[in-house]
Amino acid sequence: MSIKLEHLNYIYSQGTAYEKKALKDICLEIPHGEFVGIIGHTGSGKSTLIQHLNGLIRAASGELYYNGENIYQEGYSMKELRGEVGLVFQYPEHQLFEIDVMTDVCFGPKNQGLSREECQDRALEALRLVGLKEKYYKVSPFELSGGQKRRVAIAGVLAMRPKVLVLDEPTAGLDPRGRDDILDQIAYLHKESDLTVILVSHSMEDIARYADRLIVMNKGTVMYNDTPKKVFEHYRELEAVGLAAPQVTYIMHDLAGRGLKVRTDVTTVSEAADEIMRVVSQYK
Amino acid sequence: MIRDITIGQYYPAKSIVHRLDPRVKLVSTLLYLISLFLFKSISGYLIATIFLIAVIRVSRVPFSFIVRGLKPVIMLLMITVLFNLFLTRSGDVLFHAWIFTITEGGLVTAVYMAVRLVYLIIGSSLMTFTTTPNELTDGIEALLYPLNKVRVPVHEVAMMMSIALRFIPILLEETDKIMKAQIARGADFESGNMIQRAKSMIPILVPLFVSAFRRANDLAMAMEARCYRGGEGRTKMKPLRYKGRDRMAYLTMAAYVAMVVVIGRNVPLHVWIF
Numbered sequence: 001m002s003i004k005l006e007h008l009n010y011i012y013s014q015g016t017a018y019e020k021k022a023l024k025d026i027c028l029e030i031p032h033g034e035f036v037g038i039i040g041h042t043g044s045g046k047s048t049l050i051q052h053l054n055g056l057i058r059a060a061s062g063e064l065y066y067n068g069e070n071i072y073q074e075g076y077s078m079k080e081l082r083g084e085v086g087l088v089f090q091y092p093e094h095q096l097f098e099i100d101v102m103t104d105v106c107f108g109p110k111n112q113g114l115s116r117e118e119c120q121d122r123a124l125e126a127l128r129l130v131g132l133k134e135k136y137y138k139v140s141p142f143e144l145s146g147g148q149k150r151r152v153a154i155a156g157v158l159a160m161r162p163k164v165l166v167l168d169e170p171t172a173g174l175d176p177r178g179r180d181d182i183l184d185q186i187a188y189l190h191k192e193s194d195l196t197v198i199l200v201s202h203s204m205e206d207i208a209r210y211a212d213r214l215i216v217m218n219k220g221t222v223m224y225n226d227t228p229k230k231v232f233e234h235y236r237e238l239e240a241v242g243l244a245a246p247q248v249t250y251i252m253h254d255l256a257g258r259g260l261k262v263r264t265d266v267t268t269v270s271e272a273a274d275e276i277m278r279v280v281s282q283y284k
Numbered sequence: 285m286i287r288d289i290t291i292g293q294y295y296p297a298k299s300i301v302h303r304l305d306p307r308v309k310l311v312s313t314l315l316y317l318i319s320l321f322l323f324k325s326i327s328g329y330l331i332a333t334i335f336l337i338a339v340i341r342v343s344r345v346p347f348s349f350i351v352r353g354l355k356p357v358i359m360l361l362m363i364t365v366l367f368n369l370f371l372t373r374s375g376d377v378l379f380h381a382w383i384f385t386i387t388e389g390g391l392v393t394a395v396y397m398a399v400r401l402v403y404l405i406i407g408s409s410l411m412t413f414t415t416t417p418n419e420l421t422d423g424i425e426a427l428l429y430p431l432n433k434v435r436v437p438v439h440e441v442a443m444m445m446s447i448a449l450r451f452i453p454i455l456l457e458e459t460d461k462i463m464k465a466q467i468a469r470g471a472d473f474e475s476g477n478m479i480q481r482a483k484s485m486i487p488i489l490v491p492l493f494v495s496a497f498r499r500a501n502d503l504a505m506a507m508e509a510r511c512y513r514g515g516e517g518r519t520k521m522k523p524l525r526y527k528g529r530d531r532m533a534y535l536t537m538a539a540y541v542a543m544v545v546v547i548g549r550n551v552p553l554h555v556w557i558f
Binding site for chain 2: 142
């Protein structure tokens with residue numbers, strides 16, 4: 001159970017004056033049940049990469065295996081793949097269209113050919129998972145607030161019961177509260193239902209808090225592919241490509257530079273607090 | 285998938301045609317289109333062809349790129365040609381089978397019509413390949429300026445045009461994104477009969493309309509925030525000014541039109557029935 005990319009290349013507008021190589025020789029393996037973060041500068045190829053994962057765009061060359069099967073081989077059912085690998089686009093609330101929330105969330109399961117009752121069951125389950133209040137189920141999606149719309153859109157993908165959930169900046173434009181709610185919910189799903197999660201984000205803090213592994217993209221190539229702790233050790237190189245390590249990394253490096261013997265590989269605020277307390281208490 | 289439409293799209297290249305004043309290109313294109321209907325003999329077609337090829341070469345837009353722009357109109361072209369071919373009855377009968385009759389006159393009209401249409405399309409798309417939409421609307425605004433005197437809101441029309449043009453790529457991209465998002469939710473746009481396929485467009489159209497209105501609202505707000513209040517008293521950052529090359533272009537164009545009219549009408553050149 002995994003996704004495996006072998007020497008994947010992709011070129012935008014091939015054969016025109018606007019030709020641009022978006023992905024160059026990408027080799028990756030994402031095992032089942034992992035929480036993977038993808039980070040990179042604007043235009044580094046993150047969004048292009050994730051659209052390959054459910055076959056929305058086809059690589060110019062290279063192979064992509066889902067559970068050991070080559071998705072580019074003849075007769076492979078893309079429709080089934082899209083039910084297995086759920087993709088939540090950036091600003092997914094812009095894809096809502098139905099007359100009410102419930103019907104909109106049913107759209108995915110309906111396309112999978114499920115019965116009316118089953119669609120309803122799955123939609124209810126998905127809406128509960130994203131934490132939308134029941135009084136909104138029969139409201140037009142266009143009447144909801146931004147954060148609520150986003151929840152509905154994510155529920156629309158969850159209702160298909162994917163085994164892999166890919167999210168492209170699911171928290172862009174949300175307030176800190178809405179951001180934490182949605183990320184916590186995704187982390188909960190990851191733990192409870194053994195969901196593989198691939199999270200594209202601009203926020204190093206978010207990735208550090210949730211991801212088991214971090215992939216750093218730069219100019220269409222994979223720059224780093226390791227645990228967040230290991231990747232953030234290269235914070236100088238990250239800066240060189242327009243990214244940054246979490247703020248706590250900088251604080252810890254600063255403290256260490258001023259003679260306080262703290263570990264510098266902590267990545268979250270609570271870890272940093274514990275580490276500083278540990279060192280400070282030794283001085284007493 | 286949607287990005288492949290080339291009609292009305294700018295092709296960036298460094299050429300003298302690209303640098304010409306948009307007014308020159310607009311007027312020249314119009315003159316060229318009219319010139320195609322001012323002659324009736326092969327000699328005229330030869331001159332029009334040579335002129336077109338010369339301009340294409342000078343513009344440095346690849347020929348394959350121009351041909352690709354013809355694809356969307358092939359159907360229209362075929363229909364026009366077929367109607368002319370079978371419905372024009374004049375001269376000797378060349379071919380007859382069941383209800384189909386091709387006469388000499390029909391063949392001549394059909395071929396001339398096809399050539400003219402193709403040249404019309406290539407001529408006008410050459411203008412859009414070498415002129416950015418912004419330059420184009422600037423040129424139109426400048427050329428139509430005299431109409432202000434008879435109370436035609438020239439500036440407003442030009443502004444509407446440039447906004448509409450500006451939004452084409454944005455809306456195409458948006459459509460692409462929405463389509464992908466719905467495909468990711470298992471939507472199917474290809475199979476089924478006519479009605480089912482029309483219905484399957486709803487998940488694209490509704491979000492597209494919502495987003496178009498949202499963008500229009502935002503744009504109006506942003507323009508008002510920057511004190512936009514119509515064309516009166518508004519100056520331009522890059523006012524249009526004719527340069528030496530523009531005068532040369534006008535002269536070349538005048539020479540071409542004169543040649544095509546004089547030679548095309550007076551020098552007979554006959555091949556078979558044409």
